[in-house]
Amino acid sequence: MREVCIISAGIGSRWGKYNGSLIEMMSEASLEAIDDAGTDKIDAVFVANMTAGRINNQTALSSALIDYLNLFPAVGATIENGPASGATAARIGYMAVLSGLHDIVMITGGEKMRVAPNPVITDSIATILHPEAEYIHGITLPSLGALLTRLYFEKYGITSEDLARIAIKNHSNGLKNNKAHIQKKISMEEILLSQEAKNKNPVIADPLHLYDMCPITDGAASIIMCSMDKAKEISQKPLIKFAGTGQGMDTMAVHERDDPIFFKAVKDATDQALSMAGLKREDIDFAEVHDAFEILEIAQLESAGFYEFGKAHLAIRNGETEITGRFPVNTSGGLKARGHPVGATGVAQLCEIVWQLRGEAGERQISNNPKHGYAINFGGFGNNVVATILSRV
Amino acid sequence: MREVCIISAGIGSRWGKYNGSLIEMMSEASLEAIDDAGTDKIDAVFVANMTAGRINNQTALSSALIDYLNLFPAVGATIENGPASGATAARIGYMAVLSGLHDIVMITGGEKMRVAPNPVITDSIATILHPEAEYIHGITLPSLGALLTRLYFEKYGITSEDLARIAIKNHSNGLKNNKAHIQKKISMEEILLSQEAKNKNPVIADPLHLYDMCPITDGAASIIMCSMDKAKEISQKPLIKFAGTGQGMDTMAVHERDDPIFFKAVKDATDQALSMAGLKREDIDFAEVHDAFEILEIAQLESAGFYEFGKAHLAIRNGETEITGRFPVNTSGGLKARGHPVGATGVAQLCEIVWQLRGEAGERQISNNPKHGYAINFGGFGNNVVATILSRV
Numbered sequence: 001m002r003e004v005c006i007i008s009a010g011i012g013s014r015w016g017k018y019n020g021s022l023i024e025m026m027s028e029a030s031l032e033a034i035d036d037a038g039t040d041k042i043d044a045v046f047v048a049n050m051t052a053g054r055i056n057n058q059t060a061l062s063s064a065l066i067d068y069l070n071l072f073p074a075v076g077a078t079i080e081n082g083p084a085s086g087a088t089a090a091r092i093g094y095m096a097v098l099s100g101l102h103d104i105v106m107i108t109g110g111e112k113m114r115v116a117p118n119p120v121i122t123d124s125i126a127t128i129l130h131p132e133a134e135y136i137h138g139i140t141l142p143s144l145g146a147l148l149t150r151l152y153f154e155k156y157g158i159t160s161e162d163l164a165r166i167a168i169k170n171h172s173n174g175l176k177n178n179k180a181h182i183q184k185k186i187s188m189e190e191i192l193l194s195q196e197a198k199n200k201n202p203v204i205a206d207p208l209h210l211y212d213m214c215p216i217t218d219g220a221a222s223i224i225m226c227s228m229d230k231a232k233e234i235s236q237k238p239l240i241k242f243a244g245t246g247q248g249m250d251t252m253a254v255h256e257r258d259d260p261i262f263f264k265a266v267k268d269a270t271d272q273a274l275s276m277a278g279l280k281r282e283d284i285d286f287a288e289v290h291d292a293f294e295i296l297e298i299a300q301l302e303s304a305g306f307y308e309f310g311k312a313h314l315a316i317r318n319g320e321t322e323i324t325g326r327f328p329v330n331t332s333g334g335l336k337a338r339g340h341p342v343g344a345t346g347v348a349q350l351c352e353i354v355w356q357l358r359g360e361a362g363e364r365q366i367s368n369n370p371k372h373g374y375a376i377n378f379g380g381f382g383n384n385v386v387a388t389i390l391s392r393v
Numbered sequence: 394m395r396e397v398c399i400i401s402a403g404i405g406s407r408w409g410k411y412n413g414s415l416i417e418m419m420s421e422a423s424l425e426a427i428d429d430a431g432t433d434k435i436d437a438v439f440v441a442n443m444t445a446g447r448i449n450n451q452t453a454l455s456s457a458l459i460d461y462l463n464l465f466p467a468v469g470a471t472i473e474n475g476p477a478s479g480a481t482a483a484r485i486g487y488m489a490v491l492s493g494l495h496d497i498v499m500i501t502g503g504e505k506m507r508v509a510p511n512p513v514i515t516d517s518i519a520t521i522l523h524p525e526a527e528y529i530h531g532i533t534l535p536s537l538g539a540l541l542t543r544l545y546f547e548k549y550g551i552t553s554e555d556l557a558r559i560a561i562k563n564h565s566n567g568l569k570n571n572k573a574h575i576q577k578k579i580s581m582e583e584i585l586l587s588q589e590a591k592n593k594n595p596v597i598a599d600p601l602h603l604y605d606m607c608p609i610t611d612g613a614a615s616i617i618m619c620s621m622d623k624a625k626e627i628s629q630k631p632l633i634k635f636a637g638t639g640q641g642m643d644t645m646a647v648h649e650r651d652d653p654i655f656f657k658a659v660k661d662a663t664d665q666a667l668s669m670a671g672l673k674r675e676d677i678d679f680a681e682v683h684d685a686f687e688i689l690e691i692a693q694l695e696s697a698g699f700y701e702f703g704k705a706h707l708a709i710r711n712g713e714t715e716i717t718g719r720f721p722v723n724t725s726g727g728l729k730a731r732g733h734p735v736g737a738t739g740v741a742q743l744c745e746i747v748w749q750l751r752g753e754a755g756e757r758q759i760s761n762n763p764k765h766g767y768a769i770n771f772g773g774f775g776n777n778v779v780a781t782i783l784s785r786v
Contacts, residue, residue, distance in 0.1 A: 001493065021524065053473075053520060054447045057528065060475035060521040063777040067523075067645040073661065075640035076777070077481045078473040080446075082453035088470045092485060099491035100394065101638075127446060128453040130460075131414065135450065245494075247468035252460040268466065384456040384469070 003228035004097045004242040006390060007235040008036035009351035015181040015219030015339040017114050022049075022056050023064045026110035029220035029344075030069060033106060037224040039234050043102040045076035048089035048109035049343035051124045055116045065108060074106075082128035083292065084379025085109060086221070086346020087386035091245045093225050103226055109348070110220035111341035121216055125342065128380050133253040142213060144254060144381045145293035146205035151261050152295055153207060156310040163212045164192050165316050166294040170330050173323060174337025176364035181217045181339030212294045217339025221348035228393075238358045243372070244279070244389035246272025252383050263303035266376060269387035270304040277372070277389045281305055284389070285370035286328040286356060288349035290378035291335045300376050301329065304387070323364055331356060331364045346377035350388060357392040396621035397490045397635040399783060400628040401429035402744035408574040408612030408732040410507050415442075415449050416457045419503035422613035422737075423462060426499060430617040432627050436495040438469035441482035441502035442736035444517045448509045458501060467499075475521035476685065477772025478502065479614070479739020480779035484638045486618050496619055502741070503613035504734035514609055518735065521773050526646040535606060537647060537774045538686035539598035544654050545688055546600060549703040553600065557585050558709050559687040560604045563723050566716060567730025569757035574610045574732030605687045610732025614741035621786075631751045636765070637672070637782035639665025645776050656696035659769060662780035663697040670765070670782040674698055677782070678763035679721040679749060681742035683771035684728045693769050694722065697780070716757055724749060724757045739770035743781060750785040 010032025018025045026047065034040045047061040058064065062076025081088035086109040093105040113121050126140045134144075152158045168188065174180035191201040191211045201209045231239050248268030254260050274280065287306070291297040301312040306327070315321055321329035332338045332352040335345060353373035355361045370392075377386045403425025411418045419440065427433045440454040451457065455469025472482035479502040486498040506514050519533045527537075545551045561581065567573035584594040584604045594602045624632055641661030647653050667673065680699070684690040694705040699720070708714055714722035725731045725745040728738060746766035748754045763785075770779045 023524070050452055051446065053444065053517070057516075057520050058524050059443055059473060060773055060777060063475070063521070063642070063645055063773050064524065066642060067776070072642055075642055076474075077478075077485065080452060080471040080473055081469075082456070085470075092470065092488075095485075095488045095492040095494050098494065099488040101488050101491065123450075124446070127450050128456070131416070131451050131457065249456070249459060249465055249468055252456055380453055380456050383460070384453060 002098050004094050004225055005228050005231035006223050006225050006240045006242055006350065006354055007231050007237065008033045008224040009354040010036055010222045011179040011348060011351060012220050014179050015217050015341065018112055018218035022052055022058060022110060022112040023068050025112055025218065026065055026108050026220045027068050029222040030065065030106060030108045033222035033224050038236060039104065042071050042074045042104050042106045044096055044105045045071060045074050046089040046093050046105065046107050047076065047078045048085040048107065048347060049078055049111060050080050050082060050085050051111060051113060051342065054124050055113055081384055082379040083342050084346060084377045084384055084386045085343040087375065087377035087388055090223065090347060090350055090388060091247065091386055094242050094245055097225055097227055103230055105225045106222060107347055108220060108222040109344035109346060111343045112218045113216055113341065114218050118216065130253040141292065141381065142205045142208060145213065145295065146208045148299065149207055149295040152298065155261065158313050160192060160207065161188065162313040162316065163294040164188055166291065166297050167211045167336055169322060170291065170334040170336040173331050173364055174333025177333050177338060180333040180337050181215055182337040186211065208293065214292050214335035214340040217341045219339055219341035219344045221344045221351050223347055223350050239393040240354050240357050241391045241393050243391040244273035244277030246270060246387045248385045250383040252380060254381055263299060263382040265382055265385040266300055266303035267305060269385045273387040273389045277391065279372060279389065284372050284374045286331060286366055286373050288332060288352050288375040289329055290376055291330060292340055294336060296378065297329065300378065304376060323366060328366050331361065331366060346386065349375035349377060350390065353390045357390060395491050397487050397618055398621050398624035399616050399618050399633045399635055399743065399747055400624050401426045401617040402747040403429055403615045404572040404741060404744060405613050407572050408610050408734065411505055411611035415445055415451060415503060415505040416461050418505055418611065419458055419501050419613045420461050422615040423458065423499060423501045426615035426617050431629060432497065435464050435467045435497050435499045437489055437498045438464065438467050439482040439486050439498065439500050440469065440471045441478040441500065441740060442471055442504060443473050443475060443478050444504060444506060444735065447517050448506055474777060475772040476735050477739060477770045477777055477779045478736040480768065480770035480781055483616065483740060483743055483781060484640065484779055487635050487638060490618055490620055496623055497617065499615060499617045500740055501613060501615040502737035502739060504736045505611045506609055506734065507611050511609065523646040534774065535598045535601065538606065538688060539601045541692065542600055542688040545691065548654065551706050553585060554581065555706040555709065556605045556687040557581055559684065559690050560729055562715060563684065563727040563729040566724050566757055567726025570726050570731060573726040573730050574608055575730040579604065601686065607685050607728035607733040610734045612732055612734035612737045614737045614744050616740055616743050632786040633747050633750050634784045634786050636784040637666035637670030639663060639780045641778045643776040645773060647774055656692060656775040658775055658778040659693050659696035660698060662778045666780040666782045670784065672765060672782065677765050677767045679724060679759055679766050681725060681745050681768040682722055683769055684723060685733055687729060689771065690722065693771065697769060716759060721759050724754065724759060739779065742768035742770060743783065746783045750783060
């Protein structure tokens, strides 16, 4: 089987509020990836996006991106898979190279949501949920996040302080990432303990506070993939192998699952990716996880099998998941601080892993010379999940 | 290289106005394909859709379809590529099988547009156009179709009667297709020559009349693909090889093309598909082309190189493209009569080719024992085009 590498990564403008067009924003990330790759001979472009048809009045985004960057005769398509669109597009890019149909493939994820009012954005994202059992009744992602948090509180004695610890860590990491949306140190005092905490960090969906969830962010991210042979020929950078991919599924409606605290799709995706990479959980040096809500950082680490159920919050308490810890998680700042432009997130996770594996992560570089990085991109409310493992060759 | 077959095809309910949900409609087509395949052991589902996020308040459609049909552990994603979404999804399904990552892949296209008022639908489809050079100025697909028609009228002496001839042929074919939206014979007298023609067939965008363009249709279509080896094992039907695929690109804005009458993307896609299949144009026995506007049937046959420029309308005049002619075109009824539920169209074209190659097309069966069928799925206004060739083994 052909081996496939990621030869470049780009984010473009700092994430947050972008004033240009969606295509301009995606172009900036793509150009950074093209510069990093040392080639613009792209054969195919897969764009990851979820909401542009609804929010930006634009579809057929790959056609627009190829046109804007004059990447002809590159061909393309848009891949939509809810919040897992980014890693799904990378997986399809991987198949494109593996199949031999395309040699050099660019995957660019982007979402420009902040042109719409917040309720429109929340509603647009809720369209990933079960149409009759969830969406039509007004269930949104924050309400499901709150229900999961409540379950975790009751079952494992997790507290608001535990969630705040994750937010504090991810804000601290984001402060070292000049592309992160949120670059601001926060303290337990400030968001939970002080007199002003109630105003600064109000309850949004009980028991979730504002700082327990990711912001609404405009942003893009881009990677370029090719075969290992091609990578050796064109790239001057350390080779990063696309070592494993897995995709796990579960019932769409959360209430149909046997145990809503166990994300079977996360486990299945992780098992598949590890098996393809020929690795065990203990071989993974660091992880980017999908903390759209801070409880998800705990839930994913546990469902993926990196920690036993009821233990991940203890690892977070003792600093194990800090950049300097045994198993750094979300060195980029995660969705909490880097932000969560839906289609871009899964691609940006892979960018962060590329930079860490190359030793290019600057102030937030993991020091133990990491070799294998893992990402989990969480679609639906955990019913369509993609895990990816990248390895330094 | 692994050889890939299409082992089944399904349309489900007759196209037109569907009263159930989008997922129910796609499920009906998928179940027909599953029955035809003789297996429900599907590894991956690629859904082709363009407008559901905007019109049906639903995204992550593959998750919903897999859940509804209980196809677990099948994984999936949505492929959006404007009106070429269907053939693009089939192309990605082909890559998935070719790569070895998945064995049996289902591609289901579907679009349920008729819940929205016509102006919303026209606007939703116009989101495929250049955002700053076209869309923002109110250009729609019918206005571009009218401009192209005007050019053809002036350059090649084509008349409204020529367009009507195509509509009459495609309506006649649709009358033999019990899944077609429009099953109604029309005559030149009725739509152009009679006193009442002006009322029955009004000008919509000069020189385009109502009968020169496809209707707005709800509908779905589904195919299942696997490797040739697997197909021999599980399928009792004649084997249909996915022999060639090509994707051509052009500038997004029509005014940037050297010659707006020549669709370079159609030619490039066709050249690639023929080259992959190891065939010449004269080997192709019949074609499904993307007649969203009847002028496009002429334009695509010419740009693809099946006829010289200025000649296709003569072939249509002399009956060559009838079911009984030398080179049947749109035996299904085409977009004009079968209808054009955007994401479903490219998949339905492949269904028609499968049925013709198997000799299962009933009343509309081509009699000369066809071996190679060709489809062109036209995205954007001809800037992202996918050609597919299927061959009876």
